[in-house]
Amino acid sequence: MTKPIKVHLCPAGPNPWKVVLLLEELGVPYEINSFPFQEVKSKPYTDINPNGRVPAIEDRNTGITLWETGAIILYLIEQYDITHKLSYPDIKQRHLTNQYLFFQVSGQGPYFGQAGWFNVLHSEKVQSAIDRYNSELKRVLGVLDTVLEGKEWLVGDKITYADLSFATWNDRIDSLILCAPEDKFKGFLNVQAWHERMISRPSWATCMDKRAQLMDEQGLLPNGMPKGVSNMEEYEAKMKADAEASK
Amino acid sequence: MSQQPDITLYTTQTPNGIKVSITLEELSIPYKVQKLDISKNTQKEPWFLEINPNGRIPAITDTFTDGKTIRLFESGSIMQYLVATYDKDHKISFEPGTREFYEMNNWLFFQNAGVGPMQGQANHFTRYAPEHIEYGVNRYQNETRRLYGVIDKHLKDSKSEYLVGNKCTIADIAHWGWVASAGWAGVDIDEFPELKAWEDRMAARPGVEKGRHVPDPHKIKELLKDKAKMEQQAAEARKWVQAGMKDDAKKSQK
Incomplete structure (x- = not known):
């Protein structure tokens, strides 16, 4: 066991x-x-x-x-x-899934983290740094929104570990950039629908x-x-x- | 089924770009190079966004075993693909499922999620930012130093010549281009003797020497010795970095 x-x-x-x-x-x-x-x-x-x-x-x-x-x-x-509940046995699909996992750890996580730092955690307001990271956060959401156009999941037709890896950072966008919770995904409807699919899971x-x-x-x-x-x-x-x- | 490589590498002379060319050279895989001109925003053109919707280098295309094209971006993912597909003798990787394999991935992710993004921010605030923000410079230089310290201690404690299992792997290759340009981020490599020795050890490898000059000669070491030229190059880069930032900001407000 x-x-x-x-x-x-x-x-x-x-x-x-x-x-x-x-x-x-x-x-x-x-x-x-x-x-x-x-x-x-x-x-x-x-x-x-x-x-x-x-x-x-x-x-x-x-x-x-x-x-x-x-x-x-x-x-x-x-x-x-x-049993490949969250992954594909097919090697090509697997490499594509890994590509999005890397995008999460190198593109979403670090930059969303910096946005949170300069908006919330750092005591002094450094406007150009706030603008830099807010803009990058939106850019990353824009890339995801494009990729998700006409699709429910990043790779193939089922949820994978790559989709799930984005959920925890995306869920707290409002507290990172200090916007209203309902404006978290404003302008990024594909991302919003995708995120809601994930957070409705038990x-x-x-x-x-x-x-x-x-x-x-x-x-x-x-x-x-x-x-x-x-x-x-x-x-x-x-x-x-x-x-x-x-x- | 063994696969015949049919690789095109889309790249420019940066620490992330040479991760892939060094990996290809270490494995002696033939490949074509397509150079992208970042100063002209070529990486944001529609044909390239078809390959990488994130608009960043490096990216590759290859003919997969199914006869169709596979398009990959994210340097870490590309390196994993190359060793999984073409490094059957485990020259620069470990056999999947072994402890060393997972530890290699651990250090590969450490580079992609930690050293790369943080040293990249140090570069930004030290060289490219529209205004000098002392706090930003210090924050990211210190974080880069902290991360270098983690590697330095690991090399010392493990008494290994490379990050995992005493063999050069994609985890080492991922770090090398960044460590070689520490000075550009304002970090003094002499503070990290084990890491410096590792950097030299890596540089002595024929695959690293060949791969680092793709698509253009790798001149960072010479540049770091010439203060005036450094400032001139930073000033040129600052123009297009800031233009790109404005462009991104405009798009994100749509």
Whole structure:
């Protein structure tokens, strides 16, 4: 029997939930180790992920540890998607699916992350940087909208791990660029319909319930910061003060 | 079924472009090169968007086993395709399903999701931004340094000559062009002795030497020694980078 895969995560960010969503979809047993953001860049976690980022997985069935979401997703698909629920056996389709997975990890994730940083987390408003990343976020949505024209899914006629990899970042666009939730996909109707297809799946609700519960355990607001803190400088000052106090 | 390569590489002289030409040279695969002129926005022309809807280099076309054309973009995906299809002897990859195979992918993704985008932002704020934003320069130079530090420590701790399993793989090739142009992003490679030694080790490989000069000579090392020329080149690039940004911003407001 498959032993549960250990998923190390801090609950706030979108990247860990890419992996949990996939595990839910595949029905692979897993257990979550949820820990505070303050511990991500220090031992013992950096022994698991030298890059000091979440998530990371440890699979006791094979003895492997991995810590880049793209590599984790490909690994889980190859090991556990035997029936090709979320992938294609056909090699050509598989390479095309990987192409979109790479587009997510290199094109969507990093740039959406920078948009969130300059719009929300950074205390000083740097308008040209905000404009740069908001514009790139829209450009990425535009590319996806073109690709999805006349199609339900990125590759072929079924949902794959590439589609799912975009969901967690897309879902929080409103909190990244500070727009109304209903304007998240304004002008990108194909993307909106595609996103709604994904978040109507039971796996999504399960992930969001788990996230809410783990956030609450740590006393975090939906934006990932503790109650009473409004930007990253304040958060860092609070973490430092807490660390001093616990000495 | 073995596949006869029929590859065209669409590229320009950048760290992402030479990932693919170096991979092809390391595997001794014949290929045609089509150079794109980014300064003239060729990558946004309809014929190229048919190949890559994201309008970025590199991209490739190849004739697949079904006799039809396969079009691929995203350097990481292209490299995985090339080794899966043409590296049956595992010269620059590991056998699928092995621990080393998954670790190789882990470092490949680290480059594509981490080093590339972050060093790219350092390039932007250091060389191309319309105004000097000290915070942006520092943020991305520091993040690039942090990521370099992760590799430097990994090379030291693993006592390996390459990132995974003591063999040069696509994970190493993906990093090389970026590490070789650290100075362009304002990062001093001398702060990372293990990484610097790795960079030289990679540069000594005939496949790297041949592949780095595609489609034009790779001159970053010479350029980094010439401050005046660096500033001149940055000024030229700044013009078309900013024009491209304006173009994108206009489109995104539609």
